[in-house]
Amino acid sequence: MAELSYRDAVARGIAQEMRRDPSLVMLGEDIAAAGGVFKTTVGLLDEFGPLRVRDTPISEQAILGAAMGAAMTGVPVIAEIMFSDFLAVCFDILANQMAKTRYMTAGQVTVPVVVRTANGGGSRFGAQHSQSVENWTMMIPGLKVVAPSNPVDVVGLMAAAVRDPDPVVFFEHKSLMARKAEIPEGELVDRLGTARVVRPGRDCTIVAVALMVERALQAADELAGDGIEAEVIDVRSLVPLDARTILDSVVKTGRLYTVEENPRLCGWGAEIASIAADEVFWDLDGPVVRIATPHIPLPAADALEDETIPSVARIYETIRRTADQ
Amino acid sequence: MSIEFDPGLIDYAQRPPRLPQPVDPNNDDLPIALETRLELYESQLTLRQFEKRAYDLFLQNLVKGTSHLSLGMEAIAAGFGKAMRRDDYSFATYRGHAHTLARGVPLGPVLAELLGRANGLLEGKGGSMHLTSVEHGMMGSYAIIGAHLTIANGAAWSAQLRGTEQVSVCFFGDGTTNIGAFHEALNLAAVWDLPVVFVCENNLYMEYTPIDLITAVENPAADRASAYGLEPIIVDGNDADAVYVVATEVIDRARRGLGPALVEATTYREQGHSRADPGKYRPVEEVAAWKARDPIPLYHQRLLRLGVPEQDLTTIQQAVAGRVDEATEFAKSGAAPALELAMKDVWADGSAVWRN
């Protein structure tokens, strides 16, 4: 067991897969010599050399296009888009090309690409470098979407994403980069489409991803002091979605809360709320409540950013106020 | 104060025509084997007759949706198709029928795809704008301007990594030179020395707007080449021999690891942009002059000058006509796709399942 940070876990997961599959390559801006803007790819150039770990120009379309073209001709690729906000610059390649080509060609083309990108707020970077954009990608048929909340999941889900033959968008949360955890020795391979109950409870279900998972857990601890036992589920994989784990929990607790960092409109929690309304409505003891960032661009100032992204206090208070209504 | 409008800018059909250059008479003497020339002739005829048939089938309302023909532009697809190795990669746009057929993809399934039938190349799920046949190296037809230049780079990168000496050839229009992806793709191809050949089919119009009105340079591709350290190459896109010679040269260079090329092939589409477009924004005289420069009669005359008996050419024409008829029967006989197909092949496991 070695203790690794979330950012080191990214490099560890990639290295594990590049050792296993000598054809796997990666590309992105400043990922090779500099080890990445978030230092998530440190050491990979040294181990795998400049043919497999390539620095690119600031050309997000060319990066994702190259990844797709290589992947569809037999070379699997991990591509980095530095900040997830920049997905907007190359969204055509992601949303229209990678995602749809298999379907449009009746299965002739396979696109084994992982698009890694730094996502989320908390860094006081303002509205163009802080967004949580999981929902931009999960609404596109043909894209898989994962957002790990801890170093162990980073390694295992990275392996699962690389081994998955479909395009996977892999969101690495900027505010989790320094979090540490013991990582088991040996190969770690997780499964996409599996949520995890990270805290059992009988009174309500809280679903969260990435940075919101630890906040949900802290809120749950506080709620326990008031006699409310919350079950916390780390969704981990938004597409495919482990709806079963979530619905089973809701049937047990009768209450569902989503904790979402994305702006509220059409956030990922809306789909989960809708599934719950469709399928376990009669098991619910009250309305589904979404705790999300308001529908605003994120402000830069720390006071404002802290006020808008769901905090432990807001999660706690919202649940406290509504749990026994 | 009043602003005066140049009426030529309002009605493009009133602008001075942009006329074709005359055929280079020396092209008769290009060092191309007669056998190859007969294949180029047959290929051009196949593309022409196929698309004319596709057009007839629109008129019978059997082809649904849109369709973009390359009537008048066949020499480019034929010339490059012939110059490519079997395992080279083609990337085309929504105007991709000719590039698909030029790689040897059978006519029947392509036509059936246009008709939305189950026996179509893509089982009816792609349609006219997305023709793809991986087994023929035809890696797809892409309907959003610019993207496929970057994807063609990726295929070239993969060939470079795998050491296969395959070349990726990417076709696109003059209008495409003004989108960012074009510039991103050329720069990356140049700095990575990718074995990729970019072929701009300059048919003088983007959709309905003359290219010279919206482009800062006269030759939309060639005048940009120097920005990426590439040679400016302009070829007569209505002469299959000229295209074939240039194609052979740039593909060979790329194959030998000497890097990418950007070729601008001058041509003209004889019809509108797509099925819905009568093409009225073009000067009548211009359309007439380019029709008189149609690549197929030009090639026919050349073969006669080179001593091929008219009878041999007639035999080829008849053989092609027979294949187009057969393809039509094949396409029309296809059933509508089974409805289950709509829910297939989103994911590599064949399913469309996104949750448990």
Ligand SMILES: Cc1ncc(C[n+]2csc(CCOP(=O)(O)OP(=O)(O)O)c2C)c(N)n1
């Ligand atoms: C990004 C994007 N913008 C606009 C369009 C609509 N559109 C389709 S074809 C076309 C014209 C393209 O012109 P050109 O590159 O010269 O190709 P041509 O059709 O002449 O072969 C346009 C504007 C599109 N498909 N994609």
Ligand SMILES: [Mg+2]
């Ligand atoms: Mg054009």
